[in-house]
Amino acid sequence: MARISRYYDVNRDEDGHRYIDVKVTGFPLLHLPLLNKATAFTDGERQRLGLEGLLPPGVSSLDEQKHRSYLRFRQQSSPLEKHAYLRALQDQNEILYFAMLEDHLEEMLPIIYTPTVGEAVQQFSRLYRSPRGLAVSTRNVLRAPQLLQNVHQEDVRMIVATDSSAILGIGDQGFGGMAISIGKLSLYTVAGGVGPDKTLPVELDVGTNRQDLIEDPLYIGERHARLTGKAYDDFIDAFVRAVQDRYPKAIIQWEDFSKDAAFHVLERYRKVVPSFNDDIQGTGAVTLAGVLRACALKGEALRDQVVAIHGAGAGGAGVAAAIREGMRREGLTEDEIAARVFVLDSRGLLTSDRAMEDYKRPLATPAAVAAAWSGKDLLSVVREGRVTVLLGLSGQGGIFSEPVVRAVGANTERPVVFPLSNPTANTEALPEDVLRWTDGRAIVATGSPFPDVEWDGMNHQIGQGNNAFIFPGLGFAAVLTRAAEITDAMVTAAAYALAEYTAQAWPGRTYPPTRALRAASRRVALRVARQAIDDGVAREEKVRHLDDAGLEAFIERRFWLPKYLPYRTAPGASPDAT
Numbered sequence: 001m002a003r004i005s006r007y008y009d010v011n012r013d014e015d016g017h018r019y020i021d022v023k024v025t026g027f028p029l030l031h032l033p034l035l036n037k038a039t040a041f042t043d044g045e046r047q048r049l050g051l052e053g054l055l056p057p058g059v060s061s062l063d064e065q066k067h068r069s070y071l072r073f074r075q076q077s078s079p080l081e082k083h084a085y086l087r088a089l090q091d092q093n094e095i096l097y098f099a100m101l102e103d104h105l106e107e108m109l110p111i112i113y114t115p116t117v118g119e120a121v122q123q124f125s126r127l128y129r130s131p132r133g134l135a136v137s138t139r140n141v142l143r144a145p146q147l148l149q150n151v152h153q154e155d156v157r158m159i160v161a162t163d164s165s166a167i168l169g170i171g172d173q174g175f176g177g178m179a180i181s182i183g184k185l186s187l188y189t190v191a192g193g194v195g196p197d198k199t200l201p202v203e204l205d206v207g208t209n210r211q212d213l214i215e216d217p218l219y220i221g222e223r224h225a226r227l228t229g230k231a232y233d234d235f236i237d238a239f240v241r242a243v244q245d246r247y248p249k250a251i252i253q254w255e256d257f258s259k260d261a262a263f264h265v266l267e268r269y270r271k272v273v274p275s276f277n278d279d280i281q282g283t284g285a286v287t288l289a290g291v292l293r294a295c296a297l298k299g300e301a302l303r304d305q306v307v308a309i310h311g312a313g314a315g316g317a318g319v320a321a322a323i324r325e326g327m328r329r330e331g332l333t334e335d336e337i338a339a340r341v342f343v344l345d346s347r348g349l350l351t352s353d354r355a356m357e358d359y360k361r362p363l364a365t366p367a368a369v370a371a372a373w374s375g376k377d378l379l380s381v382v383r384e385g386r387v388t389v390l391l392g393l394s395g396q397g398g399i400f401s402e403p404v405v406r407a408v409g410a411n412t413e414r415p416v417v418f419p420l421s422n423p424t425a426n427t428e429a430l431p432e433d434v435l436r437w438t439d440g441r442a443i444v445a446t447g448s449p450f451p452d453v454e455w456d457g458m459n460h461q462i463g464q465g466n467n468a469f470i471f472p473g474l475g476f477a478a479v480l481t482r483a484a485e486i487t488d489a490m491v492t493a494a495a496y497a498l499a500e501y502t503a504q505a506w507p508g509r510t511y512p513p514t515r516a517l518r519a520a521s522r523r524v525a526l527r528v529a530r531q532a533i534d535d536g537v538a539r540e541e542k543v544r545h546l547d548d549a550g551l552e553a554f555i556e557r558r559f560w561l562p563k564y565l566p567y568r569t570a571p572g573a574s575p576d577a578t
């Protein structure tokens, strides 16, 4: 018997079929999103579970419910309205929400995730309707163990936690970052196979430095400046300890922490609790995968490229590390790599003789390499460094100007230009401009979704280089293998798995279309699980001796799918007991 929730367990009958033992009946049952089947409760269930008269007489199938909900979805007048509609559905009936998402993934992904989730973050206090996830804040963190006890789920395996200090490319968002944790976890379920009963979105509300939020009477977060230094560390320590006590099998995904905090938190905890930073490692891996594909399309190797990364926050630093690792694997020495990977922050090229934050030091170009260049700004670096691959992680919309993109185009027949910042308004250049400025020669991918571009009679598909192609498979593999730690090699394996899958299933593209997110995630999960076993961090006995076919079957069997199970009442359940 699996302990799932304070309110129900999943059991198997004599024939091995799964059913749910509910400990709640009547009205409260209709208000627990993980249990509510709404009009799909059968007549027998309605009688046994105290629901008669509380629902309209018609009994619907899941398919009929999906149809009804989809029609309503289509009637919503804007992406944000659609987002609010889907979130409300998720808070009423999670099986239906995920079943519908699965059917319409390509259409709904930009609604529940980037870019619309960016608006939902900004409007969070105004859109707020019902509770979801865990709100740890400066007023309750001392009681973190009790907060975790208040969560009804008994076996959480996947947590996405943000302190909202650097949401997407839009900065400090206070409590609103909760929407990102919620959105990422929807992808864990629909693409990564982690059941919604096993996921927990978390907002670490350490305050906000946004005076406009603090003064907004409708703001629902803590109204004071962000904790820093020891107070910040104590806060996160208390959270991590409480998670370890209550959910010893949980993996944590750190999301949207601003640059220094991102590295600090990752390094402080990655060996304490299995965890990874999505913006450093997930973005790094997804970018490496797309650049490897772009090189293959060019008929060249990564080792032949010169790469400029504009933006030295968590994403930029993670991408630099991933590209360097890719070059290392193709046989380049550290000196050769240092002369081929250039990272720029808002003050220009990072060179070893310049002042900069500690975490940027390893990304700096030896001063000698750029000593004779006329400037350290982006255009000079592209021209004088002979850059062939330009990657945008700056969060600055439009920063890839026409002269910059043309300069990359002058260095190579097939320039690779990835404006990766999110959401859409932060994209460093519009795909159609990049293609126009390079006479259709560029290979373009973006972080947020963009439609295909027609140029000179040719259709150019714009790949979505978003960490959504990495984290669901990476996290799912970590959950299934019960990884003691998420190693760098596991993250790199995710990158190569995505490139391999794309080459096989979608040749000619840099990234798969988002409708293939689930297939891509399964391949990522397979390769990451293998790497976890090879690295000796897989604590799950059952996977350690499986060959690839066995591992694939194991992943397949554990992939959660949205289906209604039959209900029985658990012994001792009384009507209306909660």
Ligand SMILES: O=C([O-])CC(=O)C(=O)O
Pocket: 114, 167, 168, 169, 256, 278, 279, 421, 422, 447, 466, 467, 468
């Ligand atoms: O959420 C996304 O779309 C990708 C991501 O992690 C970010 O931009 O911070």
Ligand SMILES: [Mg+2]
Pocket: 168, 255, 256, 278, 279
């Ligand atoms: Mg992020």
